Amino acid sequence: MKKYVLSFAILSLFYVESKACAWADPDYEYFNLFTQSIIRDKSYLPFLHSYSTRFYTDFKNSQIPNENVESWKKFFNNQLSYVETDYLVNKMNIGDLNELKNGNPKNQLLKKLGFNFYKTYQEGIDYLIEAKYLEPYMRINYVENPNSFYYDRDQVDKNATQLDYKKTLAALTSLYNASKNTEVKQRYGYQIVRFNHYTRNYDAAILAFKNYVEPIKLKGVPYYMALDQLGGAQRGLKMNSDANWNFFQVFMNSKSHKESAFVSMKLSDTASFNNILKKARNNEEKNMAYFLLGYEDFNNPIPIMEKMYEINPDSEILKVMAVRSINELERSYLPIYYYDSNDPNKTVSQKTSSTLSNHDTNGEAAETKDEKLSFWQKIIRFFKNLFGGSKTDKTDNGNKDDQSDNELVDNPNRIPFFTKNNYWYDESTKNFLDDLEEFTNKTKEKSKDEYWQIADAYLKFLKKDYKKSIQLLNDIKTSNPEYLEEIKRMKVLNDIVSQPRIDAEYENHLMKEYSEYFVEKEVKKDSTQTDYDYYGPKPSTASFLKDVLANRYFIQGEDGKSFLMNNKLSDLQYNPNSSLVKSVEEFYRKPNKTQFEQQIISKNMNNVGNIDAFFSIIYGDRAMRQADFEKAQSFYRKAQQFTGIPRMDYEWNNNTQKITIHQYNTNEYNGFNNISNLVFGHNVWVSYQSDPQKSMEKEDYTQFPMIKPLMNKLEIADALIELKKLGSGKDEKGSKANQLIGNLLYNTSILGYYRELFVMDIDNTNGGKYDFWNTDKKNPYQYYYKNFLDKSYIEPDNFDLAITYYKKALDLSNNKEQKARILFQMASAEQGKYYQYEAKNPSAIDYSDPKWSEKSDAFQKQLDQTKNQKFRTYFALLKTQYSDTQTAKSLMGSCSYFNYFMK
Template identity: 75%
Template sequence: MKKYFLSLAVVSLFYTQSGACAWSDPDYEYFNLFTQSIIKDKSYLPFLHSYSTRFYTDFKPSLIPDENIESWKRYFNNQLSYAQTEYLVNKMNMNDLNALKKGSPTNQLLVALGPGFYQKYLEGIDYLIEAKYLEPYMKINYIETADSFYYREPGTGKNATNLDYNKTIAALTSLYNAAKNPEIKQRYGYQLVRFNHYTRNYDAAVKAFKAYVEPLRLKGAPYIMALDQLAGAQRGLGMNSEANWNFFQVFRDSKSRKESAFVSMKLSDTASFNNILKRAATDEDKNMAYFLLGYEDFNNPIPVMEKMFDINPDSEILKVMAVRSINELERSYLPIYYYNDDNSNAVQKHTADKNTRQNATETAEPKKEELSFWQKIVRFFKNLFSSKKDKNSPDGKADQSDDELLDNPDRIPVFTRNNYWYDDKTRDFLDDLEKFTSKTKEKSKDEYWQIADAYLKFLKKDYKASTEILENIKTSNPEYTEEIKRMKVLNDIVSQPKIDADYEDHLMKDYSEYFAEKPEVKKDSTETDEYNYYGEVPSTADFLKDVLANRYFLQGEDGKSFLMNNKLSDLQYSPNSSLVKSVEEFYRKPNKTQFEQQIIAKNINDVGNIDAFFAVIYGDRAMRQADFEKAKSYYAKAQNFSGIPRSEWNYDEKRVTPLKYPAGAYNGFSNIPDLVFGHNVWISYQSAPEESMKKEDYSAFPFIRPNMNKLELADALIQLKKAGNGKDEKSAAANQLIGNVLYNTSILGYYRQLFVMDLDNSNGGKYYFDNSERANPYKYYYKGFPDRIYIEPDNFDLAINYYKRALNTSTNKEQKARILFQMASAEQGKYYQYEAKHPSNVDYSDPKWSEKSDAYQKQLDQIKNQKYRTYFSLLKSQYADTETAKNLMGSCTYFSYFMK
């Protein structure tokens, strides 16, 4: 199993907008519900499906038997176990064997075998002594070339050329001639071939194989090992066709050398494959050849599998191809994230429709449906008596029937191509594979095909048929049994139309093992981790939680859906009012089921005072809507707010702990400076407040304090609102200050973090105009919530309306100029919102991309000047002579450009 470490720097990336980041591992981005490794022939485990490595590695190497060790075990008449044999052959020190030969063994295994062990197997022991002497040198001498990599794996520095060539050949030849046992004799022949190969005496290696290996007519492990070396020598001689065929035979006959033989084969063109196919004399050879072809080109595996089926439907490698195909489909149907949400679909639709619109920058009016007189009457009475609600509203979702819920196309599993490693050739071949599997299970005796067929029906949401197949499978294979058991659970949960209290009780009673918290397994102190850590491998339990989160989402239970995959504190990253309300309703729900208490409510984590946490979110939204009275009522309930729940690395405790806010620091509720009533000197979010902002004259409003909390701020705004009802300069100033607060806390303002549960104004997803849509961007469920923005957009008209009151009341021309500039800035925000909703959709591959993009930008500029420059125009035409306008030209580059 691959293990990884996750640095704190990488942890922070989870709270940024990210698609497919550079650290992603595609083999950790699906659930592997259909266990690939259930294939019976474990020698093919490296050829299971993997994206992160060339060969599949998620298995214990000991699962693949080594034919060389098995051969030695038979040689020793099974006196040793497989593990003992492997230790003796591969790991035991040469000195231990020499001590055995001298009759004074010290190694415990050799002592236990007794004094007669050497005499009984002296030829084999003598060979192992010679082989262990040679082994450190058995590497080909490295020759630097222009195409060589600069870095090489560190090693002993020894290679075959460090041995005296003539003496070594003479010694091995003498030992070969002296050996009586044919298998031991052939092993010496293997050493002769290997030594010549590694000293680059390729022609001598070929001759050695013909002289010392072939004549013995043994086709066991030594022969396979020698054939592997022969093929390497033939590659050195440029005999590529012969080398490929011999590597192919090694691949076919060996259990432990398939991966290395596959790498050594060079099947980069059709001719190489055809040469092997021509030589394939048996059905097994042909089947193997087609497997190699299908393995290399896997975009559409069905045609190759059909050829393999025609040869032998019981072929083990056909099952390998099938399991790879199933895994490929599973990655499409069951990714750990579904990225193709409603927003992306809307963008695609916008692109498709754009060419049909007469005005590329205006949203076309929907085409009205022409109804006959009778249709109008029918529709009238349907609307009059229908009690159906909007299917997209929470109430409408809750009113759905079982059939409507089951027919919802967004019920997981769902086919999607949104994972980043897919290319244009990727397609949904589920129907074709299901037909193939159904056909094969009738011909093959292996229960594997029935399990595969049941799983494909599960992906197609035919849960009844899938369960029926599983119920009828009779098998004694423990891996098959485990897979069947898991699939029955999957079918039960995924086929349930609605998750209600009774079904939640069923989950806890019958499937608690998938939902209960597992105790953390402590690692042995000697255990080391080989790779960087990307997180735990997605499990069946994770998938079931996603399914349930999706079901709750489709049922309109957004709060439960959210808490299946997120913590309560995650609401800070996107405090959407309707979602927050649903989460709060679940939090306050009395008589929660055991499932709700133990599985969902456990994600209501520490946010300090929970009531205060919700009150701050609601109060912030009311402030953004300029409903100061409502905001005050919420903030009055939030005075126990302990701060936005952030974390920091505690160097003393060496762990992540809750953030401790320094005295005087803004914590989401307290310590708001009076500069929030001021105006920009220049736009620089990174500069200190005193550098970016300038105070207004607050002398007429003593209730504006230098430092306030949100309750005090809301109260100050209420008092300003009352003062703004007059017709004098004081009322003008009051309305101007309210407008300033609304603008300064908008997405454009220096204090934009105040009412969106953020700590500072540094750039991030909360401040992207293209994410501020009112529609729910989620199509499935709320997984990965911190990575997606779901905040109601600013209403810049609120600030503009207060500025208008100030403008109409004020008689001070300089003040009017300042107010107009503030109104123009807010109007700029309205344009940015428009622009974000109408992105350019010119394809980069379009040969006229530059020309079309320029034309589109000109249309945007025209609309901007016609609809979103009202107050800049007034400022230019009526107030250009004011000191305020002149100063603005010096500090605002855009205004200076506009004035010119």
Template identity: 75%
Template sequence: MKKYILSLAVVSLFYTKSEACAWADPDYDYFNLFTQSIIKDKSYLPFLHNYSSRFYTDFKRSQIPDENTESWRKFFNNQLSYSETDFLVNKLSMNDLNDLKKGNSTDTILKKLGAGSYQKYREGIDYLIEAKYLEPYMKINYVETADSFYYRENESDKNATNLDYAKTVSALTSLYNAARNPEIKQRYGFQLVRFNHYTRNFDAALQAFKLYVQPVSLRGAVYYMALDQLAGAQRGLQMGSDANWNFFQVFKNSKSRKEGAFVSMKLSDTASFNNILKRAGNNDEKNMAYFLLGYEDFTNPIPMMEKMYDIDPNSEILKVMAARSINELERSYLPTYYYESEKSATTTDVKTSATVTETKEAKPKELSFWQKIVLFFKNLFSSKSDKTKDGTKNDQSDDELLENPNRIPFYTKNESYYYDEKQKDFLDELEKFTDKTKEKSNDEYWQIADAYLKFLKKDYKASTEILDEIKTSNPEYLEEIKRMKVLNDIVSQPKITAEYEDHLMKDYAEYFAEKKIEKDSTNEEGYDYYGSPPSTDSFLKDVLANRYFLQGEDGKSFLMNNKLSDLQYNPNSTLVKSVEDFYRKADKTQFEQQIIAKNMDDVGNIDAFFNLIYGDRAMRLADFDKAKSYYQKAQSFAGIPRENYETYNPKTDKYEKLVYDGTNYDGFKNIPNLIFGHNVWESFQSSDSESMSTENYSAFTFIKPVMNKLELSEALIQLKKIGNGKDQKAAEANQLIGNLLYNTSVLGYYREVFVMDVDNSNGGKYDFWSTDKKSPYQYYYKNFTSTTYVEPDNFDLALNYYKKALSVSNNKEQKARLLFQMASAEQGKYYQYEAKNQANIDYADPKWSEKNDAYQKQMNDLKNQKYRTYFAQLKSQYSDTETARTLLGSCSYFDYFMKR
């Protein structure tokens, strides 16, 4: 497992099942293959589905036109573009407009209005001058209370109460009466309503709307701007039902003010919705009310969509609900990582750091009779070189591969914090609804949605047939159709063969080529807080990684999601061998060369990298001759590739980047002879000179003070030969071998040496495995660096060398030391047993404490009966030795055991 600096390590404590870090973005947890924003009415974009913010934000604000700007553009006879009109109305200074009024304007936009523009548009220009004067004050006066919790340091202190109330009302009223253009007259009315609202003269605001806005028989942008202010005043007068109704009207009829109106409605209870439904005078209003209800309560949207369908199957907001529904399903069918199920979790680390999910067995789609014939002859005439050496996995038929329940995508119940127990797989219901709606609606949207739902159900043939029949010129629809056809093609392929890889490169290369990562432009600093968002490209990489995994091509599966250097974090020899087989494959396809092999990144000498891993594994298995043969080919090893690794330096009190300077341990060189020593005390954080003590090496001059792994293996080979004797020197040789095997185990001070780690600081490599399975992976090798995947230690190897030493030793002090070392190794065997036999008592069980105590007693009894053999022998036969007395002062457990 990767080792991070402390701040990130602390974060990981909270990033468990819920993934609820303050900065974790739940909208990065799925691939978002169905583009919600293809809805035609862009004013509803904020109401698409997301979790990371109150409203959907993954679109450009310019996609939602401001009806006020559109109204002004029409006022100026369309002489200005939309963006120019927006600048004039919202950004141009009041001084520039006064210059125009005086006849000496130099502004290029105002010049576009033509000669004599002030006289032509006098009422509008005068209104804009007045509006720009008022705008800085158009905020409600903030009243501080004991419960206020606002950070207002950088806010302007200006508000509506800073203006002279009587003079402002008089001026606006006079301007209203003087105006002849109905729209400009209504705009002054809007200002009167807003000014009274923001000065908390709520009754006057209601009166102003009645006197100055309603009489003007216009129901455009200005009317709904004023209605929005009226509703705010009604809220201030505790007229909740009327306020909600008017905000509802603003929501329904305004394009750019929907978000604000929705928030202002405060639809927090069923009664609020019922009041709106009662006042709904037509089907459009009823339809909108159902939309709002479905938007607020999104557990299962189908019932509300049925009501909306009964009113108008062509409704635009029904498409919004469909997009939200599909997005909700996507989060369960297309997560960015398919966690292992509880039954398949194979290490303590997996159980604690990964979300446990329930998986519904995939519904296999059988091949057609014709497909089976084609594939039969394809397999019959395929070359043997197409097949890997990975046993039965590679011998699966196409039907078996298609029916594999671990074939992604499939439904997984997401247990993250933003879901609740009501989460439901409503795919079948939504498919039925979409299927009938596409028959009633003339919008191709429903055909696309239906095809996508069939894709989620793995009915790729039906999905493609629907897509082929769609006739549209809508560019967003066309892009979605194109992507879905690619998805259907790739995901439906039974087996990824060399021929199919050629097809991928020929027709879909754009989905696999490296793309330049752009910084997130949605924040001022340009930081990309969450990394690259999940994409179609990354989904297809996961699909292929999963297919290779199911086919038994583990090396290719690994390299789809990881780099070669990542093997350092979990150097499991079986996987490493599969990766090496791919590395050495002579006839790689273009896809393998350009897409997969590029992840064989810079680890220095690749051959040395592989040989070091194999040599380390041989050492852990006490096969020193084999280890030597590998280490001889690993002498050009460039060092464990930790480019971004930082470690704490107590001398400088800083975290510093790891640099191999020729004196520190790099994975191959600079191993001290203390590796043959024994613990003085148990402290991984202390220096080796504090934690370890050397044995007497005088009889073994080939043990150098500092060695590389080749020299270490040669020393062990010589010790093994000497250990075959029957004298005291043989006893000492076997003791040294036993010490090395124990010291490099999960319990030893030098535990990092044979698992490709840079130091012994804690991490997932040093967890005890909880099952006998060879791999914790069920779907693919994604998140590889976060999952423990190192073969467990065999403590019997160390025990056997200690036993040989004990059998020929004639030194009582040495025997006492040997028995203590043997007791330590035996303790490792107990920890392995304990990890595989967890209590698994439900904490909600009312008898949890009682059952847990019983479990602990059972384990303690077993420990003392079966795993305290050598402690007991040390106590009964060697308690009078100097070694035993020394151990009483340095080993608290031994002291406790001796006093029992």
């Protein structure tokens, strides 16, 4: 983990551990490759799939048509455009309309229309003047509960009670009676119902609807606007069933008020849905009721969709349900990060008939079934594996470049596939891909909308039947621009994801045909934008394809290219695993790179100062941790041009982030220079955050002039080589030389005060590099190197190396005090071996186990027994043979654990 800002690191931990964090957005957790908004009826856009908000919001409000504006446009005989009508009805101020009425308009639109426009549509204009006068007051008066937690509203806010009830009602009634145009008359009726509703005269509102709205036998926009107000009045009188039914009618017949009508329905239980279903008078109403039920209960949408299909296979709302279903599946098939299956906190389902189908070289899918082998088949398979090798053998042994195209295509770690590893899902998450495909396949035969063909092709893509998917896409005939854009994207996806091997020829194909998805475009920000992005960039098709290629390179054994698809070269400093570094270096030195490698992959070879020195430091550090001092020396000689571990300084000011490259001071440790000779000393107490002089104590270096007060890594390697030679002697000087080597190896281990020196870190403050996390795998990554910085990937310490040198020192020393000190250092190293053992043997007791406490105590007791039997050798020796030494007595005062052990 990067050590930029401590508070940021702490917040990151909370993000990883909790799915309820306020700053985590589930709609950023998957690649939305199937565009939900391609549905034809845009009034249902709010009802597309979203977990971040109650309703889907990733669209422009102007995409949803306003039926009230459309109604007025028709009223004015289409003399005005939709935009002009919207301006006149919803945005123009009342003064402009009064000036038109008085024959002296100043507004440009009204001047163009002229006074004849008013004379022609007088009743409509007069109504708009009255409506604009009432509008600021048309909200219900807010009555605050004395115990309310909510914000106390500004007392100057207008509401309906601030109007004179009798005068307003009389004026509206008079205008209603005087109106000759039935549509305008009904609009006045709507205003009367609304005014009574908002003044909480609920009975009067219901009566007004009956007397002023219903008698006009029109069921256009004004009728449903009034019906919406009637429902509100009925809700106020606890007539919930009637209110729900009326809101349901509004939902069905309104375009721009569907969201508010749905909220007003308050469908909180099955009974509410059943009541609506019982009242349904025709198939259209039944179909809509099923839609609402499916919208609220979305664990498995197929049964509800089947009922809707039986009523009308070509209904728009069935397409909405289908696109929501696809989006739900996408969240499991296309998460922005596939967690490793060996992560105990995540579950990855890799073997399902619908997701991991077998493929031939043409990409055709065949059903995967559980294979039951006869005894004879098992024998044949045994000998095939014995003499011919198997796919598993090749993959496990790292011979990935020997894989055939079939093996690459059938690799179970080849993304995308179904997984439950996303934070937002649990065991109830279902893979209904097969059922949805079957449903879509039959619906496309009944419906005339090409949507179902596109959906079917996309489901084939998820099932990895790329050949069939492409065939379906090629057969679609449509002029719908949104459909065409989706088809184009899906063809790209099928092409890239179906490719067995990403080689130089195919990389050239990518640059020729799809460079727009890989060449980053410069995004210009306006003056109102900042560099701060709350959630980060939204997942895109381009970022998904980048992940796909990173996965393919990983499977092919091209780890360096896989790493650089998702990471920068400088990121290696945080988890410098030497085998990965070697692969990255091989790519760096590769001659004749393809255009794709040069422009897309190599651009992530960012500034690390001298790149050759950067690689040499990592290799040299690893050699030091393996006690191969000669090898380390050879690498450090190549690293003398190293300018420092690349670090960034971050400054925040009013949500604006300033990033600058850290400039190392002359005496500051930079990954190579300015290392204190305390690294050869021993710790007085374990405190990583204390000053070196408080935590560490020097040894006597008078016999070893090669150990200078400040050294670089090359000088340390030189000194260790000399100490190693001196350590072959048989005297006290040889003992001391071996002890100093042991000290350095321990002090630079995960437990040492200088633990940062050989893991390319800047200081010893805590982080993932210093966890006793273990894996039996050479490479703990399973799919690609995405989120590389979230996982430690450094070869573990070998504490036996330090112990070996301490043993030599112990055998050569005749000084009992010195022997006691050496034994304590050996015991400290042995403690590290125990921590490694403990990390490899974690508790498997479930917290839900009723006997969790009892079992946990037993498990801890077993660990303690193992610790004392196998990892307390040198503590025991120190206690039995050296407890009378001044060194042991001093250690009891500074080391609480040793004090506890001695007692």
